[in-house]
Amino acid sequence: MSTRYKIKVSYDGTNYSGWQVQPHNRTVQGELERLLAEMTAQKHVRVESSGRTDAGVHARAQVAHFDLPKPIDPNYFMRGLNAQLDRDIRVTSFERVSPEFHARFSAVGKEYRYFIYNGLIVPPTKRLYRLQEGRPLDVDRMRTAAELLVGEHDFAPFSANPRRELDGTVRTVHSFLVRKHGADITLEVQGSGFLYKMVRSLAGILIDVGMGRREPEIIHDVFAHGKRTAIVQTAQPHGLFLWKVFY
Amino acid sequence: MSTRYKIKVSYDGTNYSGWQVQPHNRTVQGELERLLAEMTAQKHVRVESSGRTDAGVHARAQVAHFDLPKPIDPNYFMRGLNAQLDRDIRVTSFERVSPEFHARFSAVGKEYRYFIYNGLIVPPTKRLYRLQEGRPLDVDRMRTAAELLVGEHDFAPFSANPRRELDGTVRTVHSFLVRKHGADITLEVQGSGFLYKMVRSLAGILIDVGMGRREPEIIHDVFAHGKRTAIVQTAQPHGLFLWKVFY
Numbered sequence: 001m002s003t004r005y006k007i008k009v010s011y012d013g014t015n016y017s018g019w020q021v022q023p024h025n026r027t028v029q030g031e032l033e034r035l036l037a038e039m040t041a042q043k044h045v046r047v048e049s050s051g052r053t054d055a056g057v058h059a060r061a062q063v064a065h066f067d068l069p070k071p072i073d074p075n076y077f078m079r080g081l082n083a084q085l086d087r088d089i090r091v092t093s094f095e096r097v098s099p100e101f102h103a104r105f106s107a108v109g110k111e112y113r114y115f116i117y118n119g120l121i122v123p124p125t126k127r128l129y130r131l132q133e134g135r136p137l138d139v140d141r142m143r144t145a146a147e148l149l150v151g152e153h154d155f156a157p158f159s160a161n162p163r164r165e166l167d168g169t170v171r172t173v174h175s176f177l178v179r180k181h182g183a184d185i186t187l188e189v190q191g192s193g194f195l196y197k198m199v200r201s202l203a204g205i206l207i208d209v210g211m212g213r214r215e216p217e218i219i220h221d222v223f224a225h226g227k228r229t230a231i232v233q234t235a236q237p238h239g240l241f242l243w244k245v246f247y
Numbered sequence: 248m249s250t251r252y253k254i255k256v257s258y259d260g261t262n263y264s265g266w267q268v269q270p271h272n273r274t275v276q277g278e279l280e281r282l283l284a285e286m287t288a289q290k291h292v293r294v295e296s297s298g299r300t301d302a303g304v305h306a307r308a309q310v311a312h313f314d315l316p317k318p319i320d321p322n323y324f325m326r327g328l329n330a331q332l333d334r335d336i337r338v339t340s341f342e343r344v345s346p347e348f349h350a351r352f353s354a355v356g357k358e359y360r361y362f363i364y365n366g367l368i369v370p371p372t373k374r375l376y377r378l379q380e381g382r383p384l385d386v387d388r389m390r391t392a393a394e395l396l397v398g399e400h401d402f403a404p405f406s407a408n409p410r411r412e413l414d415g416t417v418r419t420v421h422s423f424l425v426r427k428h429g430a431d432i433t434l435e436v437q438g439s440g441f442l443y444k445m446v447r448s449l450a451g452i453l454i455d456v457g458m459g460r461r462e463p464e465i466i467h468d469v470f471a472h473g474k475r476t477a478i479v480q481t482a483q484p485h486g487l488f489l490w491k492v493f494y
Contacts, residue, residue: 012371058372088371124259124335125305125488129372241372 002067005074006097009049009062012088014128014238018055019062028053028089032064035084039077040068050103050110050245054197056237058129060113061092063245065103071096101247109174109246111190114203115239119183130184131203131239137210139180144216145209146176146187149202157222157232158202159195169195178206185210188243197234204233249314252321253344254279256296256309259335261375261485265302266309275300275336279311282331286324287315297350297357297492301444303484305376307360308339310492312350318343348494356421356493358437361450362486366430377431378450378486384457386427391463392456393423393434396449404469404479405449406442416442425453432457435490444481451480 009028017025021033029047036045049064078094085091100106117123117130118137156162156169172192179186187203205222208214214231222231256275264272268280276294283292296311325341332338347353364370364377365384403409403416419439426433434450452469455461461478469478 010368010371012374060370082368087369087374090368090371092368121257121329121337121339122334123307124257124337125376127259127334 002069002099003071004065004067004097004099004101005072006063006065006093006095006101006103007078007091008093009059009064010090010092011059011062012128013053013056013058015088016055018057019049019052019059028059028062029064031085031089032081035081036066036068039080039084040072042069048103050107050242051194053240053242054200054237057240057242058238059242061244062242063103063107063247065097065101067099103245106247107193107245109190109192110194110242111188111244111246112194112199113241113243114187114189114199114235115241116185116187116203116207117183118185128238129241131207131236133207133211135211137185137207138212139178139185139210141212141216142178142185142187142206142210145206145219146178146189148216148219149173149176149189153223154226155195155198156226157228158198158205159228160197160201160234162195162228165195167193171195171198176202190246200234200237200240201232203235203239205231207235208233249316249346250318251312251314251344251346251348252319253310253312253340253342253348253350254325254338255340256306256311257337257339258306258309259375260300260303260305262333262335263302265304266296266299266306275306275309276311278332278336279328282328283313283315286327286331287319289316295350297354297489298441300487300489301447301484304487304489305485306489308491309489310350310354310494312344312348314346350492353494354440354492356437356439357441357489358435358491358493359441359446360488360490361434361436361446361482362488363432363434363450363454364430365432375485376488378454378483380454380458382458384432384454385459386425386432386457388459388463389425389432389434389453389457392453392466393425393436395463395466396420396423396436400470401473402442402445403473404475405445405452406475407444407448407481409442409475412442414440418442418445423449437493447481447484447487448479450482450486452478454482455480 074094120134122132152172177188321341367381369379399419424435
């Protein structure tokens with residue numbers, strides 16, 4: 001009878017090809033699975049997350065689970081993992097959970113944050129964690145558009161690959177805040193779930209609305225059209241953080 | 248008759264061996280001098296800063312000056328420099344100044360900030376810009392010690408090499424604030440000038456006071472003793488930012 005563990009993982013996605021294991025690239029899942037297999041002398045430990053993140057995307061608190069053949073001391077194991085992981089991945093919580101817990105299927109919602117630096121020159125120490133946009137963004141316009149995205153909708157026009165979505169393309173956005181603090185603009189979106197590249201696509205259209213290339217009401221048109229078109233651009237990955245997974 | 252230019256430079260010090268030119272290492276001054284010489288077809292352009300920063304130290308707004316044989320368009324040149332510099336160095340301002348202006352000798356004061364993450368696990372995206380300290384720091388004790396550092400003092404005990412200081416070792420600290428916001432503790436110090444590794448030494452003793460290894464009144468003893476001892480430790484460079492130079 002194996003035991004199941006849940007971990008929270010924070011990472012700087014800059015030097016990883018995303019979450020998901022790939023044969024020849026360094027990924028967050030790959031690093032965790034390799035170390036867990038070493039530490040437990042298993043051939044393979046499969047680490048299942050709440051969902052993949054793309055190359056370059058960061059996580060404040062990704063959640064994952066895995067099974068080990070016998071119980072271990074979570075605190076001791078967490079320290080051991082962090083001692084061996086590079087400092088751009090940190091395990092911030094490690095606990096035993098019921099075998100019914102599933103990082104992806106048990107999740108009831110997620111929060112993502114997208115960070116924009118609205119100025120000509122992004123401070124060097126923020127360059128890896130902000131989308132830089134030099135043209136002035138009108139946050140009131142962005143807020144109007146963000147409000148139109150809240151609710152249950154078919155978000156297919158905001159998926160990079162709607163046909164790949166196994167659970168359909170209807171999702172609920174619970175809240176979508178646009179905060180401004182000096183040159184920093186932050187998009188905070190909570191929802192039941194998000195399609196492939198959906199947050200980056202929502203960020204893309206809000207940025208276009210903010211700079212006046214589109215009217216906020218374009219959101220109505222995009223939903224009405226129902227399919228992805230060139231109107232929806234995918235914003236760069238490095239501004240995006242998986243912020244929180246709700247269970 | 249050459250013309251003098253003043254620039255502000257922001258940099259992420261992580262991948263540099265500090266400000267000052269070194270024969271075989273990548274430095275901020277080295278990068279700027281190389282590009283300016285290329286852009287102006289000069290053999291050498293000497294870039295003089297307000298003062299060197301050590302390997303790993305960051306700058307929000309370093310100031311430097313240099314002379315060019317004939318006038319150039321500052322805006323055009325600033326864009327050209329930024330286009331060729333790596334993104335961890337940005338020139339944020341570029342202006343013609345009087346030949347009397349000197350980045351070091353005209354400076355009347357400086358502000359440094361030292362960033363501490365007071366928690367067991369520093370978020371990966373902050374790891375290059377915060378000193379991590381897991382033991383709880385008492386900011387009230389740190390503030391008491393910081394107050395004792397304000398004023399005109401012989402800071403020789405806080406210099407890594409007092410004999411190297413050409414202008415003596417007396418300096419004035421105008422203000423020294425300790426701010427706390429969640430796990431982030433920031434030391435903000437303004438003064439007439441700072442000795443070699445002085446800010447990191449001040450940070451080192453404040454951290455020792457904050458964790459209870461020293462009493463705040465140790466500052467009196469250190470000044471009274473007058474010489475550097477092992478009581479004063481130099482905090483790591485990556486928490487330090489040269490914040491502002493006053494003219």
